Amino acid sequence: MSQFLVISRDDAFVDRVSDAVGGDLDHWSDPALPADPGVLFSVSRDGFRPDVVILSPDLSIADGLTIASALDAAHPEITVLLVRPVERGLPVAAMRAGIRDLVAPGIDDVEFRDLLRRAARAAADRRAAAGLQDADGERRSTRGRVVVVLSPKGGAGKTTVATNLAVGLAATAPQSTVLVDLDLQFGDVAHTLQLAPEQTLSEAVGRAAARDTMVLKSYLSAHPSGLFALCAPDSPADESQITAADITHLIDQLAAQYSWVVVDTDAGLSAATLAALDRATDHVFVGGTDVPSVRGLRKELDILRQLGLVPAHRHVVINNSDTRDGLSQQDIETTLGHKADVVVPFSRSVRLSTNRGVPLLQAGTRDKAGRNLRQLVRRFEPPVPKSRPTSTARHRKGAS
Ligand SMILES: Nc1ncnc2c1ncn2[C@@H]1O[C@H](COP(=O)(O)OP(=O)(O)OP(=O)(O)O)[C@@H](O)[C@H]1O
Ligand SMILES: [Mg+2]
Incomplete structure (x- = not known):
């Protein structure tokens, strides 16, 4: 099953994402974002690793880009989405930070659900191509x-x-x-x-x-x-x-x-x-x-x-x-x-x-x-999987 993590302090937004993914969601609500993205994954259970990270519109652009860059460096297989209105310079900055898609906050529910599903599938494909285990700890079948x-x-x-x-x-x-x-x-x-x-x-x-x-x-x-x-x-x-x-x-x-x-x-x-x-x-x-x-x-x-x-x-x-x-x-x-x-x-x-x-x-x-x-x-040589930084697991913000 796909794993989603939303970073947001806005409960209404978290509920919206939760509805779109059928409740299969973890949630980070602490205003302080960790420098080590591995800490984000300790929100609900050990060994949790999301396929898709959704950055909410209530995050500052600077925070969103910083956490996206850290995720891209340590876990390039994860799909990071930024939900935010497009503004001057943002698409290029987002692209450089490894954000896969900029999503308009007004996106309709059906489109949003489809987009999240595709984002999870893309992450699973990247994981398979890199020979990594998927969110359920399974190695995926070897499709070329x-x-x-x-x-x-x-x-x-x-x-x-x-x-x-x-x-x-x-x-x-x-x-x-x-x-x-x-x-x-x-x-x-x-x-x-x-x-x-x-x-x-x-x-x-x-x-x-x-x-x-x-x-x-x-x-x-x-x-x-x-x-x-x-x-x-x-x-x-x-x-x-x-x-x-x-x-x-x-x-x-x-x-x-x-x-x-x-x-x-x-x-x-x-x-x-x-x-x-x-x-x-x-x-x-x-x-x-x-x-x-x-x-x-x-x-x-x-x-x-x-x-x-x-x-x-x-x-x-x-x-x-x-x-x-x-x-x-x-x-x-x-x-x-x-x-x-x-x-x-x-x-x-x-x-x-x-x-x-x-x-x-x-x-x-x-x-x-x-x-x-x-x-x-x-570019097609599979990346060497990077070792995961040890998480201090201080924050546990379980899904609400
Ligand atoms: N970097 C390049 N330098 C010089 N010539 C090039 C370069 N790239 C392609 N060509 C030449 O341009 C021509 C068209 O290239 P190619 O057949 O690869 O294009 P194509 O996009 O497949 O075309 P088509 O749409 O007709 O299938 C060929 O003669 C090829 O040698
Ligand atoms: Mg051709």
């Missing part, structure tokens, strides 16, 4: 991580990022990484990896493979890097036969068999992409440094949030960055309300690698673009 690479615009570098990421992950998990080309009409993963697939996604969603995962596995194409690929259909016309439900089932099958399922997509939010995003543990957004690209990315982030498609991990890659003409990294981050996690500069080596069908990380290219694509791969 599903990493969807997306962009609102064509040509932003999705396939470049997806293929390099998949090759990089395959180096750490050979035979356990699969790349799926969900650009169903014009996918070019096969070309980018120099593969000549006998079977493609059209066959992979057919009855035989959908029923039997061994059949599905036999439809994958092996790449010399240790990666498997499921390439897009040969003919754009085949796309119309593939439904969102097919994609959901396919991804679930693959995630049950492989540690990493990397998904390349077409531009925008097609039904296939949305189906994949819904199963994803990670969204990798790819955008450029020009104004339309950054605005498009912002819109895409907003839409997914409105749709409730907020995964455990989000990564923003600014590709083809051009320091002379493009927006500055700071302007991009302010517009997006999200950090630019990886910045890949324009590089002729990338273009050459696409044309040759050998991803940079396969060729071992060491220019800045190659180094920064490697930096993206490193």
Whole structure:
């Protein structure tokens, strides 16, 4: 069962959260917040560790950001939500403090309940990815991580990022990484990896493979890097036969068999992409440094949030960055309300690698673009679980 902790001195707010989570709530009401966030967890019982911490509007911004930063440093798997009206500078400060979402105090009850449920699921996914025990002390089943690479615009570098990421992950998990080309009409993963697939996604969603995962596995194409690929259909016309439900089932099958399922997509939010995003543990957004690209990315982030498609991990890659003409990294981050996690500069080596069908990380290219694509791969290495600071367990503010 998920665990929620609310930090608030406002009983009405605590009751509201309690109603939204069906009473499964712990509550910290002491005005003095501990420097050691572990002390917060001793509110009701030993060994308690929340999935979601909700910071109430009655906390000062400074207190909220301080406790959020401390939680983020010691327990990055916990989802921290700040309930507060948006004001100038707050989204960026909240993002830097590791707050996952800013929630309007006037949010309607149903939306609030859904948001808390998603926040708990995201925390559980992060816990599973980090190999930590969940709130009930159980290790979760080992479903692979599903990493969807997306962009609102064509040509932003999705396939470049997806293929390099998949090759990089395959180096750490050979035979356990699969790349799926969900650009169903014009996918070019096969070309980018120099593969000549006998079977493609059209066959992979057919009855035989959908029923039997061994059949599905036999439809994958092996790449010399240790990666498997499921390439897009040969003919754009085949796309119309593939439904969102097919994609959901396919991804679930693959995630049950492989540690990493990397998904390349077409531009925008097609039904296939949305189906994949819904199963994803990670969204990798790819955008450029020009104004339309950054605005498009912002819109895409907003839409997914409105749709409730907020995964455990989000990564923003600014590709083809051009320091002379493009927006500055700071302007991009302010517009997006999200950090630019990886910045890949324009590089002729990338273009050459696409044309040759050998991803940079396969060729071992060491220019800045190659180094920064490697930096993206490193973001997926599971964090070393941090040891929990010993709690002095002085405060016991049991749930009221
Ligand atoms: N950092 C970069 N430097 C130089 N060229 C790049 C860079 N990133 C991508 N490219 C080139 O831009 C072109 C488009 O890249 P890519 O195919 O990865 O984009 P995409 O988003 O997948 O496009 P589509 O929407 O058509 O699928 C390719 O020729 C690729 O080599
Ligand atoms: Mg592409």
